[in-house]
Amino acid sequence: MPRAGLTPERVVELGCAVADDVGWEGLTLAAVAQRAGVRLPSLYKHVGNVEDLRTRIAVRTLDELRAALVPALERGEGLAGLARAYLTFARAHPGRYPAVIRAAGPDEPELAAAGGALLEVIDGAMAAYGLEGDDLVDAVRIVRSALHGFVALDAGGGFRMARDVGRTFERMVTGLDAALRALA
Structure with a gap:
């Protein structure tokens, strides 16, 4: 079951914040997972991979x-x-x-x-x-x-x-x- 409050839109929002903090090249799923307070595998319920996240961003x-x-x-x-x-x-x-x-x-x-x-x-x-x-x-x-x-x-x-x-x-x-x- 997905963590309460974590949706594809929320993952994109967190990804945007991470990118603005560390730069486009520093954007990783691990950094987004850390920002979300979840383990990395939890993100795969919402985005396919880092390229999917980058496209959504x-x-x-x-x-x-x-x-x-x-x-x-x-x-x-x-x-x-x-x-x-x-x-x-x-x-x-x-x-x-x-x-x-x-x-x-x-x-x-x-x-x-x-x-x-x-x-x-x-x-x-x-x-x-x-x-x-x-x-x-x-x-x-x-x-x-x-x-x-x-x-x-x-x-x-x-x-x-x-x-x-x-x-x-x-x-x-x-x-x-x-x-x-x-x-x-």
């Missing part, structure tokens, strides 16, 4: 990132608002942020759906530029690459110069805006 993280971006677009903040919300989310969830760049495999429809929903939001921010087809694909790739690169360098301590990181970020977003206008 990726789905949740993509859903949460999408939810964090939507209000900026609803407020009409466009690319700048989306970029700020993206950075804020990544800083708040440093251990599981790497899950958002994982591409879904053919046997991961939930991950594909969550990734697709996030891309729809990013596509929505590109609507202001009137981009379609290949230009839209390029724009989304450019924006995701720039944001991910900034997040990765920021998280890794790559911006230790005296200059304000926030100012650099705003200038990058301004440059992205200009680049997207040029694409249109």
Whole structure:
């Protein structure tokens, strides 16, 4: 019988907390079991293995990132608002942020759906530029690459110069805006 209160959703929640504490690479079922106060075999009643848990965490993280971006677009903040919300989310969830760049495999429809929903939001921010087809694909790739690169360098301590990181970020977003206008 499963321990009271332990469900697949609770295991994912605990996995998210472990990942944010120790990093994506440090996420193990043993660490989650310890956090849950159960023995490792107890987790197998709720998740198949560590890859199953990572996929579930990726789905949740993509859903949460999408939810964090939507209000900026609803407020009409466009690319700048989306970029700020993206950075804020990544800083708040440093251990599981790497899950958002994982591409879904053919046997991961939930991950594909969550990734697709996030891309729809990013596509929505590109609507202001009137981009379609290949230009839209390029724009989304450019924006995701720039944001991910900034997040990765920021998280890794790559911006230790005296200059304000926030100012650099705003200038990058301004440059992205200009680049997207040029694409249109």
